[in-house]
Amino acid sequence: MPTEEQPLRDFESIAASLNQPMYVVTTRHGEERAGCLVGFGCQVSIAPARFLVCLSDKNHTYRLTRRATRLAVHVLGPHQHRLARLFGTETGDRVDKFARCAWKPDAHGVPILGEARAWFSGPITATTVFGDHEGFVVAPDAAAVAGPVEDLLGMHDVLYLDPGHPA
Numbered sequence: 001m002p003t004e005e006q007p008l009r010d011f012e013s014i015a016a017s018l019n020q021p022m023y024v025v026t027t028r029h030g031e032e033r034a035g036c037l038v039g040f041g042c043q044v045s046i047a048p049a050r051f052l053v054c055l056s057d058k059n060h061t062y063r064l065t066r067r068a069t070r071l072a073v074h075v076l077g078p079h080q081h082r083l084a085r086l087f088g089t090e091t092g093d094r095v096d097k098f099a100r101c102a103w104k105p106d107a108h109g110v111p112i113l114g115e116a117r118a119w120f121s122g123p124i125t126a127t128t129v130f131g132d133h134e135g136f137v138v139a140p141d142a143a144a145v146a147g148p149v150e151d152l153l154g155m156h157d158v159l160y161l162d163p164g165h166p167a
Contacts, residue, residue: 021152024074024087025053026103026111029067033098033111036061037088037158040133041073049140050125054133060092062134065124071138072110072121078151081158083115088161106142117147 020042026035040054053073055062065071076083086097102114110121120143128135 019156022076022084022088022158023053024076024083024113024116025055025061025065026072026074026113027061027065027068027070028105028109028111029064029069032064034061034064034092035087035097035111035113036092037084037161038073039158044137051120051138051140052135053138054130054135056133058132064092065136066134068124070108070110070121070123071136072106072112072119073138074113074116075118075149075152077117077147080115080117083113084158085161088158088163112144117152118145118149119143 020039023038023041024035025038025041026033028034036055036059038053038055042052044050044052051073053071055065083101086100090097090100098111103111104114106112106121108121112119112121120138120140122138122140122142124136125139126137128137
């Protein structure tokens with residue numbers, strides 16, 4: 001007979017088997033910039049276009065995003081481990097990640113990573129708390145594709161990274 005914990009263990013097994021894409025999310029508020037590696041994100045509407053990005057409530061990017069009005073979401077290729085490592089293992093509490101990579105501000109001053117395969121940005125239109133992560137809904141109003149987006153950096157590709165903050 002299954003125990004009460006069995007469904008949770010089964011869910012954890014299913015979730016661990018998924019290889020969802022990894023994203024780098026960047027934002028700004030005033031002169032302060034932030035960015036982090038994100039494993040929880042997905043399109044949530046076609047018309048109007050909307051994308052949900054969930055940020056851990058423990059990191060620097062989350063704290064800045066709570067005050068920001070816009071986010072940029074960057075797509076990485078399968079071999080872009082340097083960017084994944086920079087934005088996934090360093091914390092903006094101690095390191096200026098943007099001093100260690102190529103970037104430029106978009107029309108609203110949000111950092112756009114020069115090495116990203118593709119990116120989109122837009123205003124934050126809604127937020128929802130999901131346990132230890134908060135979801136930020138982005139309404140894309142700018143985007144660019146610089147490389148193939150069929151083969152992306154996935155969660156299984158970055159399991160070896162030690163996060164800058166606990167999840």
